[in-house]
Amino acid sequence: MKLVACVKTTPDTTAAVKVEDGKPTWGDAPLVINPWDEYAVEAALQQKETHGGTVTAISVGGEEARIALKHALAMGADDAILISDPALGKADPQAIARILAAAIQKLGGVDLAFFGRQAIDDDSGTSAAQAARLLGWAALTLASVIKVENGSVRVERAIEEGRQAVSAKLPAVISLVKDIGEPRYPSFMGIRRASKVEIPTWSLAQLGVAAPAPVVEYLSLMDAPVREVVCELIKAASPQETADQLVDKIVGEKLL
Amino acid sequence: MNTLVYIDHFKGEALQASWEAVGVGKTLGKVTGLVFGSGLENLIKNAFEFGVDEILSADDTGLADYRAELYASTLKAAFFEHRGDLLLFPTTSRGRELAAMAAIDLDSGPLVDAIALEANGDSLIVTRPIYGGKILAKATCSLRPLIVTLRGRVFPKPAPEPGKTGPVTKIAAATGALTTVEGYSTNEGGVSLTDANVIVSGGRGVSENPALQPPAGMDAKQAEAWRAGQGFAMLKELADVLGGAVSASRAAVDAGYVPYAMQVGQTGKLVAPNIYFACGISGAIQHQAGMRSSKLIVAINKDPEAPIFKLARYGVVGDLFQIVPALTAAFKKRLAK
Numbered sequence: 001m002k003l004v005a006c007v008k009t010t011p012d013t014t015a016a017v018k019v020e021d022g023k024p025t026w027g028d029a030p031l032v033i034n035p036w037d038e039y040a041v042e043a044a045l046q047q048k049e050t051h052g053g054t055v056t057a058i059s060v061g062g063e064e065a066r067i068a069l070k071h072a073l074a075m076g077a078d079d080a081i082l083i084s085d086p087a088l089g090k091a092d093p094q095a096i097a098r099i100l101a102a103a104i105q106k107l108g109g110v111d112l113a114f115f116g117r118q119a120i121d122d123d124s125g126t127s128a129a130q131a132a133r134l135l136g137w138a139a140l141t142l143a144s145v146i147k148v149e150n151g152s153v154r155v156e157r158a159i160e161e162g163r164q165a166v167s168a169k170l171p172a173v174i175s176l177v178k179d180i181g182e183p184r185y186p187s188f189m190g191i192r193r194a195s196k197v198e199i200p201t202w203s204l205a206q207l208g209v210a211a212p213a214p215v216v217e218y219l220s221l222m223d224a225p226v227r228e229v230v231c232e233l234i235k236a237a238s239p240q241e242t243a244d245q246l247v248d249k250i251v252g253e254k255l256l
Numbered sequence: 257m258n259t260l261v262y263i264d265h266f267k268g269e270a271l272q273a274s275w276e277a278v279g280v281g282k283t284l285g286k287v288t289g290l291v292f293g294s295g296l297e298n299l300i301k302n303a304f305e306f307g308v309d310e311i312l313s314a315d316d317t318g319l320a321d322y323r324a325e326l327y328a329s330t331l332k333a334a335f336f337e338h339r340g341d342l343l344l345f346p347t348t349s350r351g352r353e354l355a356a357m358a359a360i361d362l363d364s365g366p367l368v369d370a371i372a373l374e375a376n377g378d379s380l381i382v383t384r385p386i387y388g389g390k391i392l393a394k395a396t397c398s399l400r401p402l403i404v405t406l407r408g409r410v411f412p413k414p415a416p417e418p419g420k421t422g423p424v425t426k427i428a429a430a431t432g433a434l435t436t437v438e439g440y441s442t443n444e445g446g447v448s449l450t451d452a453n454v455i456v457s458g459g460r461g462v463s464e465n466p467a468l469q470p471p472a473g474m475d476a477k478q479a480e481a482w483r484a485g486q487g488f489a490m491l492k493e494l495a496d497v498l499g500g501a502v503s504a505s506r507a508a509v510d511a512g513y514v515p516y517a518m519q520v521g522q523t524g525k526l527v528a529p530n531i532y533f534a535c536g537i538s539g540a541i542q543h544q545a546g547m548r549s550s551k552l553i554v555a556i557n558k559d560p561e562a563p564i565f566k567l568a569r570y571g572v573v574g575d576l577f578q579i580v581p582a583l584t585a586a587f588k589k590r591l592a593k
Contacts, residue, residue: 014542017391019391139357167435256453256454
């Protein structure tokens with residue numbers, strides 16, 4: 001099978017992200033592969049292990065995008081493609097979805113394209129659905145279990161009410177939730193290989209598309225307001241009395 | 257502004273965030289409800305009562321199950337026939353996906369997961385949390401229709417007006433399915449985390465009750481799982497008394513104590529209950545991203561330095577295995593009055 005994992009580089013989840021000069025900053029917190037995208041790579045590798053084939057990691061961005069691609073390679077992806085172009089400086093998630101769809105098309109013969117459920121920086125969570133729509137493929141989003149058989153794929157989707165089992169003919173786009181299984185750690189050999197692999201860069205001209213105009217315009221950013229709350233510690237002689245006092249306070253808030 | 261609101265539902269039962277979206281639409285002008293599915297009479301009745309002015313209904317057995325490609329195509333055709341300035345969706349699994357596809361189909365852009373809206377003539381500025389809620393962004397889109405998804409439990413749910421009705425226009429259900437729905441395994445009986453008014457959440461420490469003695473013959477791993485089961489059962493008793501739901505921190509999920517569907521945090525669910533009890537949860541920044549919008553946070557933790565106390569309105573520094581059962585008993589007594 002020809003498998004693709006779409007990945008992005010983001011600041012680590014523990015980064016203290018703040019607004020400075022109107023832009024998000026995160027000090028010296030490390031840049032990492034978007035945590036959700038590790039599941040996309042993991043799911044692609046699982047399918048490769050079961051059915052054979054190749055896993056190609058794709059990322060759109062500047063030099064920082066290599067971090068996510070190297071991680072995917074270290075986990076076991078066969079190759080990686082960086083789509084980079086000065087014209088992409090202002091690309092928003094919808095523009096990225098268009099580029100990724102074009103790249104998947106250009107690769108040709110792709111059976112499954114895997115996405116994380118969302119990127120932890122812009123938190124849009126729309127790329128998989130949009131890429132699927134652009135490709136005219138089935139969108140199997142929020143998948144927790146994947147099974148490929150006889151040219152079809154069956155997934156269990158994590159929805160508000162539980163799980164929905166859905167199947168589709170290949171090719172299809174799949175986005176992942178964590179139930180797919182903990183992403184493997186890069187092996188020592190994998191890391192060595194990733195550091196040596198030449199990652200080809202495609203420009204938009206090579207991809208044969210114009211830079212999609214951004215559709216969402218950001219007017220301003222601000223730090224999330226600090227929760228202005230002073231914690232009142234409840235402490236009484238016994239757990240029962242502590243609980244009684246706490247219940248008094250909670251009931252007094254009139255939120256029940 | 258003429259607003260089309262997608263009424264998200266499961267088997268005819270609307271998600272609460274759908275009504276909140278109707279309420280937002282009403283503040284901007286006329287609201288047309290979009291209802292897709294099969295056997296929608298009750299949903300339509302509820303939609304009118306929650307304030308929808310008119311309804312476009314695609315009631316068709318082919319739409320009995322949510323399928324993104326069919327629902328998106330139905331929506332596209334409905335939009336081209338009936339038009340509107342703004343498409344509103346609740347930020348649910350289905351709403352987010354349909355908004356994303358509608359943006360492609362209608363050559364616009366989605367403003368996802370808004371927590372505030374400012375209307376200015378025919379333009380709209382939304383506030384949306386990014387970076388796991390660490391930053392709030394004001395964003396707009398110059399393309400039309402505007403496409404916005406609204407975060408649940410942020411906007412008020414309108415009070416229903418019993419008996420209110422309105423005109424229903426039938427619209428065609430799209431064909432051309434790419435997927436087949438094979439079935440569901442639904443959550444058992446519990447209150448859904450995203451709708452819950454009260455959430456009792458446990459961390460890894462919930463498995464560490466020193467007073468419990470696991471049954472003989474268990475190995476260390478089984479004993480840990482057994483202890484975790486007992487601990488989460490204790491949290492569930494408190495949640496049950498308050499009509500709430502139980503969730504967990506990432507540490508508890510990673511330890512295998514509870515399924516991932518119960519995880520609250522940046523890589524789990526985003527919740528905003530009226531009351532969030534954090535039991536044995538230190539309150540790492542990733543956890544905060546999932547629960548910081550809760551109205552009232554109550555922390556129970558043995559570590560007085562735990563960051564969760566910086567978010568909590570009330571805190572108890574102590575043993576959760578003593579405090580939680582005492583709270584359950586005290587609420588039982590109080591609520592019986």
